[in-house]
Each structure stands twice: as structure tokens, then as C-alpha cells.
Amino acid sequence: MTKMLLALCMLALPCLAAAAGGPSANHKSVDHGKWLVGYGGCNDCHTPGWAEHGGDAPKDVLLTGSGMNFQGPWGTTYAPNLRLYVHKLTVKQWIANMRALKARPAMPYWTFRYLSDKDLADMYAYIHGLGPAGKPAHAWVAPGQPAPMPYFKMVVPPPPVQPAGH
Numbered sequence: 756m757t758k759m760l761l762a763l764c765m766l767a768l769p770c771l772a773a774a775a776g777g778p779s780a781n782h783k784s785v786d787h788g789k790w791l792v793g794y795g796g797c798n799d800c801h802t803p804g805w806a807e808h809g810g811d812a813p814k815d816v817l818l819t820g821s822g823m824n825f826q827g828p829w830g831t832t833y834a835p836n837l838r839l840y841v842h843k844l845t846v847k848q849w850i851a852n853m854r855a856l857k858a859r860p861a862m863p864y865w866t867f868r869y870l871s872d873k874d875l876a877d878m879y880a881y882i883h884g885l886g887p888a889g890k891p892a893h894a895w896v897a898p899g900q901p902a903p904m905p906y907f908k909m910v911v912p913p914p915p916v917q918p919a920g921h
């Protein structure tokens with residue numbers, strides 16, 4: 756009996772792992788992914804109108820990019836459309852990308868370090884489940900180049916003037 760149970764578990768485990776984040780991702784994964792995206796504040800920047808509407812948006816607008824854009828010494832950055840981004844990736848690629856991500860401001864890429872691979876897979880399941888929608892966000896604009904509005908502007912003080920002879 757124990758042997759049979761053991762065999763059943765061994766059969767079931769890979770299936771469960773495959774389900775997490777795959778096309779047949781279960782409700783629990785999707786709900787947890789939605790929770791992570793909500794509490795992780797991803798909508799704040801990646802969903803247009805999110806902050807203006809007190810943290811709300813129609814489903815077809817969720818995570819379609821350019822909710823908040825930023826200008827500073829790094830140039831101008833536009834929060835990408837995460838639905839199109841995730842649509843092109845497998846769950847494995849998404850996890851690898853999030854582990855390696857180094858983005859410009861104001862993307863808080865370091866927050867992914869607090870998430871397990873399962874958390875990231877659940878996040879993928881939720882975003883992937885929303886389906887592709889919207890247009891790609893504007894590409895990064897180099898410092899000093901004209902950039903389309905709207906964006907938040909970071910004003911930094913000029914570097915200190917070095918006294919002559921130094």
C-alpha cells in the first residue's frame with residue numbers, strides 16, 4: 756500500500772510542477788500571482804490610470820504599460836507592457852529573466868529577490884492568463900533627447916564646482 760502511494764506521489768509531482776504557470780495553471784496559482792502583483796505595486800507603474808483611479812482599472816487595461824514614466828539622469832523610461840512581455844516567454848524564461856533583471860529607474864527590480872521560483876511562476880500564471888493586450892510602451896529615450904510626455908521628472912542638483920587648481 757505504502758509503495759503504491761509512493762508511486763502515485765512520484766507520478767503526480769511532475770504534473771503539479773508542470774501545472775504551475777503552464778496554460779492549465781490552477782486557480783490558486785493565479786490568485787496568488789494576482790496578490791503578488793497587487794501587493795508588489797506592479798500596477799502602480801505598469802497599468803495606465805491605476806493611481807488616478809485609486810488602484811483600479813478595467814481588465815483589458817491591466818498591466819498594459821506606461822502607467823508611470825520617469826525622467827532623470829538615466830534618460831526617460833516607460834514602464835513596459837507586461838502582458839505582451841510575458842506572452843512571448845515560457846515560465847522558465849520569465850523566472851530566469853526576473854532573477855537577472857537590472858532595469859533603469861524607477862523599476863524596483865530588487866524586490867524579486869524576496870520571491871521564490873514558485874511565487875514567480877504564480878505571477879507569470881496571473882499575467883499570462885490576462886492574455887496579450889494593448890500596445891508596446893515607448894522605448895527608452897537617452898538623456899537629453901526629446902521624450903513624449905507624460906513622465907515624472909527627477910531634478911538633481913548640479914555637481915559641486917571644483918575650486919580652480921584642483
Ligand code: HEC
Nearest residue numbers: 795796797799800832833834835858859860861862863895
Ligand atoms: C515605480 C514604478 C515601477 C514599479 C512599481 C514596477 N515597475 Fe517594472 N518597470 C518600470 C519601468 C520604468 C521599467 C523600464 C525600465 C527601463 O527602461 O530600464 C520597468 C521594467 C520592467 C520589466 C522589464 C521588461 C523588459 O523589457 O526587460 C519588467 C519585467 C517589470 N518591469 C516587471 C515589474 C513587476 C512584475 C513589478 C511588480 C513587482 C514591477 N515591474 C513594478 C517601473 C516600475
